[in-house]
Amino acid sequence: MTDHDDDHDHGHDHGHHHHGIDDPAHPHNAPLTDVQLRVRALESLLIEKGLVDPAALDALIDTYETKVGPRNGALVVARAWTDPAFKQQLLADATRALADLGFIGRQGEDMIVVENTASVHHLVVCTLCSCYPWPVLGLPPVWYKSAPYRARAVIDPRGVLRELGVELPNDVEVRVWDSTAELRYLVLPRRPDGTEGMTEDELAALVTRDAMIGTAVVRAPAGRQGAKATGPEAPR
Amino acid sequence: MNGAHDLGGMHGFGPVEVEPDEPVFHADWERRAFALTLAMGAWRRWNLDMSRSAREQMAPAEYLATSYYEHWLFGVLRLLPEHGFASPDEIARVERGEPAPGAQAPPQDGALRAEGVARMLGNRRAARLDDPVPPRFQVGQAVVARNVHPTGHTRLPRYVRGRRGEVAIDHGVFIFPDTHAAGQGTRPQHVYSVRFTARELWGPDAPARDTVHVDLWDDYLEVAP
Numbered sequence: 001m002t003d004h005d006d007d008h009d010h011g012h013d014h015g016h017h018h019h020g021i022d023d024p025a026h027p028h029n030a031p032l033t034d035v036q037l038r039v040r041a042l043e044s045l046l047i048e049k050g051l052v053d054p055a056a057l058d059a060l061i062d063t064y065e066t067k068v069g070p071r072n073g074a075l076v077v078a079r080a081w082t083d084p085a086f087k088q089q090l091l092a093d094a095t096r097a098l099a100d101l102g103f104i105g106r107q108g109e110d111m112i113v114v115e116n117t118a119s120v121h122h123l124v125v126c127t128l129c130s131c132y133p134w135p136v137l138g139l140p141p142v143w144y145k146s147a148p149y150r151a152r153a154v155i156d157p158r159g160v161l162r163e164l165g166v167e168l169p170n171d172v173e174v175r176v177w178d179s180t181a182e183l184r185y186l187v188l189p190r191r192p193d194g195t196e197g198m199t200e201d202e203l204a205a206l207v208t209r210d211a212m213i214g215t216a217v218v219r220a221p222a223g224r225q226g227a228k229a230t231g232p233e234a235p236r
Numbered sequence: 237m238n239g240a241h242d243l244g245g246m247h248g249f250g251p252v253e254v255e256p257d258e259p260v261f262h263a264d265w266e267r268r269a270f271a272l273t274l275a276m277g278a279w280r281r282w283n284l285d286m287s288r289s290a291r292e293q294m295a296p297a298e299y300l301a302t303s304y305y306e307h308w309l310f311g312v313l314r315l316l317p318e319h320g321f322a323s324p325d326e327i328a329r330v331e332r333g334e335p336a337p338g339a340q341a342p343p344q345d346g347a348l349r350a351e352g353v354a355r356m357l358g359n360r361r362a363a364r365l366d367d368p369v370p371p372r373f374q375v376g377q378a379v380v381a382r383n384v385h386p387t388g389h390t391r392l393p394r395y396v397r398g399r400r401g402e403v404a405i406d407h408g409v410f411i412f413p414d415t416h417a418a419g420q421g422t423r424p425q426h427v428y429s430v431r432f433t434a435r436e437l438w439g440p441d442a443p444a445r446d447t448v449h450v451d452l453w454d455d456y457l458e459v460a461p
Contacts, residue, residue, distance in 0.1 A: 034333065035265055036263070037333030038309065038331060038333050039268050039269050041329065041332075041334055041335050042269075042272060042313070042330045043272060044335040044336040045322060045329070045330055046275075046276070046321075047336075048337075048339065049321070049322070049336075049341065050342060050343050050344040050347060051275075051276065051279070051343075051347055052275045052276065052343065053343040053347050053350060056347070056349050056352070057268065058271075059350040060275065060353055061267045061268075061271050063354075063357060064260055064270075065260045065267075068357075099360070104358070104360055105358045106358075106362075109359060109360055109361060109363075110363075110364055110407070125244075127242070127244030127245075127395075128241055128288075128391060129288055129291070130304065141254070141255065141258050142255060142258065143252050143253055143254050143255065145304045146249075146252070147243055147246070147249040148249040151244065151245065151247070152249070154244045154245055154395060155244070155245040155437075155438055158443065160252055163251055163252060164254065170445070171445070172445070173447060174443070174445075174446040175447050175448075175449060176447070176449065177429075177449050178244065178393065178450045178451070179451065180391045180450055180451045181363070181407070181453070182363035182364070182411075182427075183407055210254070215252075
């Protein structure tokens with residue numbers, strides 16, 4: 001897998017957008033911020049004491065920047081859409097089904113997969129911190145860890161969904177999963193109408209990170225939408 | 237503890253802002269803070285519940301004003317002296333942003349090495365235990381989340397305390413975070429997914445069909461009257 005497949009959940013037509021204090025558009029000789037200085041000082045202390053190996057730090061970072069990300073989850077979803085036996089196993093024992101694909105590990109040791117249907121829409125949050133299924137989705141995006149999402153997902157999930165472009169009818173149950181324990185949740189989105197005949201790889205390319213958290217739905221490619229789309233994708 | 241981290245149900249934070257094509261890290265210090273925290277965790281001197289508990293010690297106003305990896309940095313800077321990895325003076329120098337004066341040392345035996353990273357991240361056992369502890373509650377049973385306010389670490393969010401729900405799933409036996417975070421053992425017990433109606437949590441104006449499922453331990457629950 002390539003890094004851009006893993007880092008980004010939506011297509012490849014945008015460049016990398018860097019934000020924040022090491023923005024390459026900013027001069028490199030700009031003074032270091034307080035937090036940059038503290039992290040640098042901490043790293044030098046731990047290296048001086050022989051407590052960390054810089055090569056191990058690089059390997060940890062590389063794993064989540066280039067190897068483990070939401071493309072893993074998208075493959076799982078596409079497989080479930082095309083292989084009924086796998087889907088049954090995934091819903092019955094997600095940990096085992098995912099382990100069989102190699103998607104097991106830290107922050108994904110005990111997995112639950114919940115299926116969106118015409119009557120239930122699932123949404124995953126961690127109100128207390130940032131629990132998230134790393135082996136299938138990688139590290140969580142900032143918004144998932146942010147106060148607005150953690151505060152509102154449980155009290156106003158429909159408001160959050162509406163802002164993100166997902167409007168659900170009142171007869172659909174919104175079922176929020178607050179990840180307070182060591183279970184990690186992955187949403188199996190609905191397969192969009194108009195995708196009949198598409199291959200597993202083609203389907204996986206449609207599946208976004210946010211659809212597997214439950215803040216988006218999966219759309220068919222332009223021109224293939226069925227008559228009954230359940231809602232638009234999160235706006236870009 | 238009733239800290240700023242327990243955010244469920246609060247108002248006033250504004251909209252959820254999704255960044256298109258978001259990078260995994262937004263700055264190099266975030267990469268290093270992430271990796272340093274995992275690499276020091278690999279010494280296994282503290283557990284995940286202790287890590288969360290350490291981050292929760294940040295003062296509420298500061299917690300809400302800082303970013304996610306600043307919480308991680310705060311947590312590891314508390315844990316290092318508590319577990320004998322660094323002296324208070326050394327941590328004070330880090331807090332002032334002063335690099336360590338000594339030379340780079342070869343990693344000690346026991347430090348996470350690059351070749352050990354995949355194995356460490358491939359962990360298959362976390363908080364689930366094999367202890368044959370019987371469940372106190374059955375699927376379908378009505379329960380009430382205890383109205384308690386522990387000053388230490390807990391995974392019982394404020395918004396469910398005192399609320400009535402129904403056991404939806406018995407997840408099996410897990411480490412109990414409240415004691416584990418305090419170094420007082422694993423206290424093995426069942427964790428359940430408890431279903432609360434949105435109306436039970438938020439009142440009659442909430443949508444009639446909506447629910448919130450929260451993973452709760454035996455010790456957080458009572459039989460519903």
